[in-house]
Amino acid sequence: MIYNFMPTPSINYFCPESAGFSGGVRRLYRHVAILARNGLPAFIMHSQDGFRVNGSPLDVPVRYVNSGQLSSGDIVVIPEIFPDIMAGMAKLPLRRFAIPLNWSSIYGKMAVDVDWRDYGIERVLAVCPFIAESVSWAMGLPVHLLDFAINPSLYYYEPERKRPLVVYIKKKGSLVGPMLSMLRSRNPDFLSKIEWRSLDGVSETDYAAAIREARIFLNLSLAEGLVNSCIEAMRAGTIVAGFDSVGGQGTLVGEGEGRNCVLAETGDYFRLGKQLEPLLADIIAGNLSRWNILIRNGRRFAAPHTPEAEEKSVLEFWRGILEG
Numbered sequence: 572m573i574y575n576f577m578p579t580p581s582i583n584y585f586c587p588e589s590a591g592f593s594g595g596v597r598r599l600y601r602h603v604a605i606l607a608r609n610g611l612p613a614f615i616m617h618s619q620d621g622f623r624v625n626g627s628p629l630d631v632p633v634r635y636v637n638s639g640q641l642s643s644g645d646i647v648v649i650p651e652i653f654p655d656i657m658a659g660m661a662k663l664p665l666r667r668f669a670i671p672l673n674w675s676s677i678y679g680k681m682a683v684d685v686d687w688r689d690y691g692i693e694r695v696l697a698v699c700p701f702i703a704e705s706v707s708w709a710m711g712l713p714v715h716l717l718d719f720a721i722n723p724s725l726y727y728y729e730p731e732r733k734r735p736l737v738v739y740i741k742k743k744g745s746l747v748g749p750m751l752s753m754l755r756s757r758n759p760d761f762l763s764k765i766e767w768r769s770l771d772g773v774s775e776t777d778y779a780a781a782i783r784e785a786r787i788f789l790n791l792s793l794a795e796g797l798v799n800s801c802i803e804a805m806r807a808g809t810i811v812a813g814f815d816s817v818g819g820q821g822t823l824v825g826e827g828e829g830r831n832c833v834l835a836e837t838g839d840y841f842r843l844g845k846q847l848e849p850l851l852a853d854i855i856a857g858n859l860s861r862w863n864i865l866i867r868n869g870r871r872f873a874a875p876h877t878p879e880a881e882e883k884s885v886l887e888f889w890r891g892i893l894e895g
Contacts, residue, residue, distance in 0.1 A: 580666070581612040582889065583634060583641065584648045585656055588619050594799035595650070595672035596624055597775075598698065598719065602648075604631050605885045611893070614640075616647070618656075626775060641665065646892070648696065651677045657690035669712075670696045674705060674818050675794035686710050696888070699797040701818045715888055719797060720881035721806045721873055725779035728808035728870060734766075735854050737787040738809075740800065741769040744791030750840040754851070757844065761851045783807045786854050787847075792816045793837055798823060802876065805831060805869030810862060812847055814838065824868070831868040 584599045599615060606613035607630075614634040617623070623633055634640050641647070643664040649657050651671040660667060669692045671677050687695075687710055694713040697703040707714045741747055747769075754761045768785075770778050782788060788804035790813030798819035801811045812833035815823040825834025833850060835843035853859050859866075 579612055580644045580646055580893070581614060581640075581642070582606060582646045582648065583614050583616045584670070585650060585653055586615045586617055586624070587650065587652060588617060588622050589624055595796070596627075598672070598799075599650070599670070600624070600627050600631050601720065601881065602885055604628060605882045606889060607632055609882075609886055611889060613889075649692075652680055654681045654685075654690070657687065657692065661690045667692050668694050668696060669706075671699075671702050671706060671796065673794060673796045674699070674702050677702075677706065687712060697796075699818050700822075701820050702796055717888060718880045718884035719799070719876055720878040721799075721803050721876050722779075723806075723877065725775065726782060726803045726806040726873075728806070729783050730808060732784050733786055733808070734784060735764060736766045736768060736781070736785040737789055738768050738770050738781050738785040739789035739791065741771050743795075744789070745793075746791045746838070746840045747789070750791065750844060753841065753844050754847070757848065758851075760855060761848075764855050765851060779803070779807075782809055785809050786859070787812050787850070789813050790816065790819075791840065795819060801832070802873050806873035808866050808870055810850065810865050811869060812850070813843060822872075829868055831865055831872055833865070 584603050586596060586599045589596045603613045603615050614632045616634045616636060618636045620635045620637060646666040646668060647660060648668045648670050651669060657667065667690065669687050692712060694715065695706050696715055696717055698717050698719040700716060703714045703716045706712060739747055751762065751767060768781060770781055782804050786809065788801065788809045788811050790798065790801050790811060793816060795816035795818040798816055801819065801823060804811050811823065814837040815834060817837060823832045823834055824830050825832060833846050835846060850862060853862065
C-alpha cells in the first residue's frame with residue numbers, strides 16, 4: 572500500500588466476501604451509506620478486487636485492500652473475523668477500530684495469547700449490548716453502543732396475511748432437523764397442517780415477505796451478536812420462538828410482563844418443543860388470542876429501531892471521532 576497525507580481522514584469498513592447480504596454485512600454497508608450521503612469520506616473495503624456483495628446498494632462507495640487508496644491517519648473498522656487484518660495493520664500509520672458482529676467469533680478467531688489491544692485497536696463499535704459488555708469487561712477498551720435499524724418498508728405487520736407457516740434459517744440451526752422430527756413424533760399434525768419453510772438463499776425482498784406471512788420465526792442459532800432476524804420478525808408481528816443464542820440476552824424475554832417470545836435455554840430443543848406445543852395447536856385451531864401479548868410486546872420492542880435512529884446514532888459517533 573502507498574500512504575500519502577490527506578487533510579480529511581477516510582473511514583474504511585472492512586467487509587467479508589459474503590455470498591449473501593446477511594444482517595451483519597447489511598449493517599456495515601448501511602453505516603457507510605449513512606456517512607457517504609452526509610458528506611463524510613466513508614468506504615466499504617473488500618479484500619478481493621472488484622468484489623461487491625450480491626444485493627448490496629450500488630451507490631455505496633467500495634475500495635479494495637490492494638488498491639493503495641489508504642492514507643496516513645485514515646481509519647479502518649475491522650470485524651472480529653479478521654484478526655489477521657488487524658495484525659497486518661498493527662504498525663501502519665492508521666487508526667484502528669473493531670466492530671464485532673458475533674460474540675462467538677471474537678476469541679474463536681484469535682490466538683490464545685493475544686487480544687485486540689495487541690493490534691493497536693483504539694475503540695470498539697457495537698450494536699449488541701451483550702457484545703459491548705463482554706468486550707469492555709475482557710479487554711478494557713472503550714466500547715460505543717450504536718443504534719440499529721429494522722427496515723420499515725420490508726418488515727411490517729399484515730395480520731390479514733398471516734397463515735399456518737413457520738420460517739427459519741437452516742444454515743444457522745443445526746438442531747432444526749432433530750426438533751422437527753421430535754415435533755412430528757409428538758403430533759404429526761404439527762408438520763402436516765403447518766408449513767415449515769427454510770429461508771436460506773432467498774433475496775431479502777422474498778425473505779421479508781415470508782416473515783410477514785409467517786406465524787412463527789424459529790431461531791435455533793447457538794451464537795449470534797444482535798439477534799437481528801428475531802427483531803425483524805417482531806416488527807412484522809411474527810412470534811419469535813427459540814433460543815436467545817447468548818447474544819440475545821436482554822433482547823429476547825421469555826417470561827413476565829415484558830415477554831416477547833417463546834424462549835428456551837440455548838440448545839434445549841426438547842423444552843422448546845414442549846413450550847411450542849400449545850402455540851402450534853392454536854395455529855392449527857386458528858385462534859391465537861392468548862398469544863397477542865407476545866406479538867404486541869415484540870412490535871413494541873422493535874418499533875424504536877428506525878433508519879432515522881440508526882442514522883442519528885452513527886453520525887453522532889463519527890462526527891465526534893473526526894472532530895475530537
